[in-house]
Amino acid sequence: SQQGEEDPQALSIQEGENATMNCSYKTSINNLQWYRQNSGRGLVHLILIRSNEREKHSGRLRVTLDTSKKSSSLLITASRAADTASYFCATAFTGTASKLTFGTGTRLQVTL
Amino acid sequence: EAQVTQNPRYLITVTGKKLTVTCSQNMNHEYMSWYRQDPGLGLRQIYYSMNVEVTDKGDVPEGYKVSRKEKRNFPLILESPSPNQTSLYFCASSPIKGASGHGYTFGSGTRLTVV
Numbered sequence: 616s617q618q619g620e621e622d623p624q625a626l627s628i629q630e631g632e633n634a635t636m637n638c639s640y641k642t643s644i645n646n647l648q649w650y651r652q653n654s655g656r657g658l659v660h661l662i663l664i665r666s667n668e669r670e671k672h673s674g675r676l677r678v679t680l681d682t683s684k685k686s687s688s689l690l691i692t693a694s695r696a697a698d699t700a701s702y703f704c705a706t707a708f709t710g711t712a713s714k715l716t717f718g719t720g721t722r723l724q725v726t727l
Numbered sequence: 728e729a730q731v732t733q734n735p736r737y738l739i740t741v742t743g744k745k746l747t748v749t750c751s752q753n754m755n756h757e758y759m760s761w762y763r764q765d766p767g768l769g770l771r772q773i774y775y776s777m778n779v780e781v782t783d784k785g786d787v788p789e790g791y792k793v794s795r796k797e798k799r800n801f802p803l804i805l806e807s808p809s810p811n812q813t814s815l816y817f818c819a820s821s822p823i824k825g826a827s828g829h830g831y832t833f834g835s836g837t838r839l840t841v842v
Binding site for chain 1: 772828829
């Protein structure tokens with residue numbers, strides 16, 4: 616399967632701490648994207664990083680991409696209770712720029 | 728407001744009774760796709776469409792049909808639903824931007840139960 620894999624499957628932290636989630640994939644990509652899903656709701660696009668980029672920031676989010684290791688990480692700094700959600704990485708493989716393959720997600724719980 | 732609208736939000740049906748889940752987007756996106764989400768399996772693509780009258784199978788197309796007669800609409804059809812199609816379904820759309828890619832806009836989901 617070309618599906619990406621997130622690690623860890625679940626993460627529990629306290630408000631104010633940083634949360635790091637990792638994603639690994641198997642074949643060459645055009646881009647990698649991160650999405651958030653609140654329980655049972657639709658996914659929301661967070662950030663896209665292209666294969667020729669190594670790091671990208673958006674507010675409290677920082678994404679890194681290491682194409683040599685076929686891996687990416689999502690860092691949420693100063694987490695809040697509202698960040699509680701599942702986070703998915705999605706990869707667009709080379710030659711399929713619009714077709715995304717999703718991983719199984721990391722469940723993040725941020726407690727007060 | 729730019730959005731993808733799915734209907735219905737919840738649906739309980741019986742085995743074999745044909746049903747259609749509608750999906751509509753107001754962003755003039757070329758690309759539309761259907762996913763199903765099951766615990767432990769993540770999101771799996773059912774069908775996708777690159778433009779009007781252009782559809783193709785995803786990873787799990789068995790038991791589903793789609794059509795793309797208009798750019799904005801991409802209905803998912805279950806001709807003879809079975810209990811293993813009980814799932815949470817999502818429609819998504821995206822503009823086609825070549826190799827640079829673009830984020831998807833997702834609908835709110837349809838929770839389908841087949842008994």
